[in-house]
Amino acid sequence: MAKNALPLRHYSDIRYALLQRQEIALLDVREEAYYAEGHPLFAANVPLSKLELEILNRVPRLTTPVTLYDNGEGLAQIAAERLIALGYRNVALLAGGLQGWREAGGELFIDVNSPGKAFGELVESLAHTPSLAAQEVNALLQSDEPVVVLDSRRFDEYQTMSIPGGISVPGAELVLRARDLAPSPETKIIVNCAGRTRSIIGTQSLVNAGVRNPVYALRNGTIGWTLAGLTLAHQQNRRYGETNETAQLQAARAAREVADRAGVQRLTLAGLAALQAQDRRTIYLFDVRDAEEYAAGHLPGARHVPGGQLVQETDHYASVRGALIVLADEKSVRADMSASWLAQMGWDVAVLDELNAVDLTQRGDWKPVVPSLPALPETTPEQLAAWLEAGDTLVLDFTTSANYVASHIPGAAWLQRSLLTLMGSASLPAAKRYVVTCGSSLLARYAVEELSTLTPCPVTVLKGGNAAWRAAGLPVEQGETRLLQPRNDRYRRPYEGTDNSAAVMQAYLDWEYGLIAQLERDGTHGFNVLTPQS
Template sequence: MSQTPNRSYADIRKALLAGEETALLDVREEAPFAEAHPLFAANIPLSKLELEVYARIPRRDTRVTVYDAGEGLAERAAHKLRDLGYVDVALLEGGLEGWRAAGGELFKDVNVPSKAFGELVESERHTPSLAAEEVKALLDAKADVVVLDARRFDEYQTMSIPTGVSVPGAELVLRVAEIAPNPATRVIVNCAGRTRSIIGTQSLVNAGIPNPVAALRNGTIGWTLAGQQLDHGQARRFSEVSEVTRRQAAEAARAVADKAGVGRASLAQLGAWQAETARTTYLFDVRTPEEYEAGHLPGARSVPGGQLVQETDHVASVRGARLVLADDDGVRANMSASWLAQMGWEVHVLDDVPASTFTQAGPWQAPLPALPATEEITPQTLADWLQEGDARVLDFTASANHVKRHIPGAWWALRGQLAEALARVPAASRYVLTCGSSLLARFAVAEVKATTGRDVYLLAGGTAAWVAAGLPVEEGEQHLASPRIDRYRRPYEGTDNPREAMQGYLDWEFGLVEQLGRDSTHGFFVI
């Protein structure tokens, strides 16, 4: 009998419509999550709960509702959340099927709120776009045109439109004037599918740039479906801008933010909000990762603005929370905030932040619960044990990382399906756990020990330490103890997706506005 109370679809819908803080957690792995979930569900798999939940749900008395599709993960997640200090945890009444049976709309894919909003923007603003064939003809004719890729740089490097330059979404308004200084130059914005090209193009339109601007219709998917070739491994990136350009871009961005109803905040106001116990305040630095690492406000999380708009649910998992955005020029924070406000968030931009307050350096570190104490062994000790045939290695890294590189003989396992995985792994007298760094594996030690009744050790430094020690690795799927459902394969990533999958994805995106209408909890508007 469950000790966790239930919370109904009607209760959650009421909270969403009222703008109250609520977190609806799908604790399945990403692939099944992408098959069907409510619009504002946040995916935090049970297998990685300790690593992600404190950052994504910072306040321990947040109203949290967890669900699965009948796999038995939700009750375990609720118990773990209580152990982590969360005091208002409930199960979704009837789970995923209960949501559907109560009349709730279910959505496919990931980052759906942002993608649905992008489709709404295009529907209402008629964002200009050009077909892949039209853009190809312009490039072939050596027309006065620049192609700006609004994705992350690593995505751009995987595949890009010929001549394209990497300018992630939040950077567009700041940098376009120096990339295309002639107002007659046509600007084309692309992503892999539709959302970031729509939002990027409309950002330039909203900011009033003088150039003709259009989205590449359907992004690299549309380019590929048109039978055209993509580039790979390119490294063209934006360069620094002058102070005049920066000032003019800041004025334009501020005007857009004001029109969208973005709030303003001082450092003193931020401090007061962060001291509140009954409200969640997220602080995001929306500059580039390189700028963030050189110096940032203490406690700010690095989320470049374009990705924040694209993946809001992945970092701000409490719907109804307050968002505060920071940069050092007012352009990227204001443009990003203008979109978040239209997506129904209470969002504020920090004004007049002096560089002297960016006192913290280095990459962002996620807040974590106390790390469990466990016995560790060195890579060389593990190598000796493997030579003796007296140990079994369990690898809890992402499946893609395991397939690419793992310790010889290691079995890959999903922590959320540990009992099922161990039933497939030949028994051993002792087990050694690893992942990329050993962090996730550390949280699995006690569970493996309880399940097997054997001695369990942690590989110090994880697989990275094994590699650094010059020890051998192997690749492939020889030892998969769990199904590879930890990541949903996006139809718009990579270059080897079936054409049917790419076209199906576009068809799905086209239907999102209609789904939003049926759901009616979104609170979106378009300026």
């Protein structure tokens, strides 16, 4: 395909589609670290290196208008060719790439999940979400007053660092569980996350649902706690339990009222099937319950995304702005509360009504839809160990750089597929045989064809990937032992981990405070926040 054969879409085209609430997938195909340095508000990050693993799930309808861009690296053209080969029929490049967007007057947002974070700031501003500073919360915890701290992040984030005594209650579970965790209306409820967004949304969820307790967000989350000189706890394991029937009924009634106020639609399974059969628009079906419930039984075709994470990271899961989002939860509370927020964020959203346990026939984890591949040569961990002992084989590991540093096959080199695409054979260290791997070898399989065009040497897939190597009891090593390129596959969030500097954390908070002004300059968000007067 000639370099200039693809059509172009301009900044004005994208802006018009957003304002008219038309379907549009604006995809940044750079690695996440570069995406986080600046991107349009509703641009979703789908790196070229992982394109095949993600695209069919994030842009599931092949006739969706897809617009690709990079920052002059040449990645977008390659990504477009791959999408067309997969059957996408409405693919274009963003005129001028990222620089063209900027020159046309488009606003650029840094960090990741910018729509959700900007929305959270707008919610606090318009709804006047109550909050307390870290010192005030600490004083409450040291007093005799009844108080509970509910951590609205994922459980793994909570375990990394949390407020001492806090309980893990991920965002969409708050309205369902709060009445059991704070049965006395005198008990103060503090909602926290690592920064601001999930604290604000979680607190306002409880306020919107009419929980009788005094409810406050921990202002600036664990970042604020740390900047105040207070000590965080680590590896806590307090989690919510079962709800009593009365509390569940109260939560369901309140959540439905909030969803109705927000304009959430209702669908039956038959209605959903009819929409899916028409194939006229993109439809995402998400199960917003917790992981254990999902694994025990879910609707066929439903992807598991806990509701709080879906509101925070909507762009990552629903990458077609203007699509219809359908939520499933047989208890209804988590779907209704999550849907209420998505509707306020300008999404067309519906909740499945009359959903019963007998409808949840699929078991196990969600499996992504990926393009098919021909049969590829494979080798076992034991055979690979023998080859490595002979000294004529190089392992190329395409896992995330974080996973590689944590544990990899001795001598393995880490790289991304985009390096092969852009650098060609110059990026390959010499070897007589190459074995490709990643966590499961799923992503690595898509590198075989590219590698085979760069070298006459045999290329083989490690069957079962790094997981199979470890399961066989074979040795591993840690660290950045053989990186073939910089670790740009993931942006290091300032609110993650425990070793960020105070300056970095404060800069992140300052950025969040400025998001409302950016929304005003951008003008395409379509957010409509529920307030007590609305």
